[in-house]
Amino acid sequence: MNKQEAIDKVKEHGDFYSNAFGGTVKMVPVGPIIDIISQIDEPQKPVVPKFVAEWIGYCKFKGFTLLGALDPVSELGVGLVTSLTEELRKGKDWAQRNQETFTRAWLYGYEIEQEKLYTVEIPNPNLNAHVVLQKTRDGLVLVTVGNAGWAEWESSKLTEAEIKEDLEWAWQFVKEVENE
Secondary structure (H helix, E strand, O other): EEEEEHHHHHHHHEEEOOOOOOOEEEEOOHHHHHHHHOOOOOOOOEEEEHHHHHHHHHHHHHHHOOOHHHOOOOOOEOOHHHHHOHHHHHHHHHHHOOHHHHHHHHHHHEEEOOOOOOEEEOOOOOOOOEEEEEOOOEEEEEEEOOOOOHHHHHHHHHHHHHHHHHHHHHHHHHHEEOOO
């Protein structure tokens, strides 16, 4: 529902009453009005990848305008791309390819896309246990576990980047974690 439709609906709910001074006052019941207002369309926050959220944060911190975020150049007109980290460059590239979504995210805010999570079990026919990749304080490690419920452990749920960072060979054994 847009703003004008809401105004028209509010007008439909008006009742006329006389007041003690001989005039009439138009009164509107509060409940239906709250229901009408709650139906007014608000801009939906787009869902963007984490690296785009980082790019927006970087640009706003640096005082870029929306145009500057889409085509970053220095005060001298020199492109800034070479001075950006790989993640920020990914964000800038995504923004240029998805300008409408990026602009809505810039103006109305955004939600960060949830990264897919994976588990990794290395096949081992010689063991009556599971050899799995798990997250520890020190990084990823291969562990042998006897518990069949290991895939539900938070330490077993890994992002693609975590797996590929040091153990890209293990990517062949991933299974996607189903949404909870």
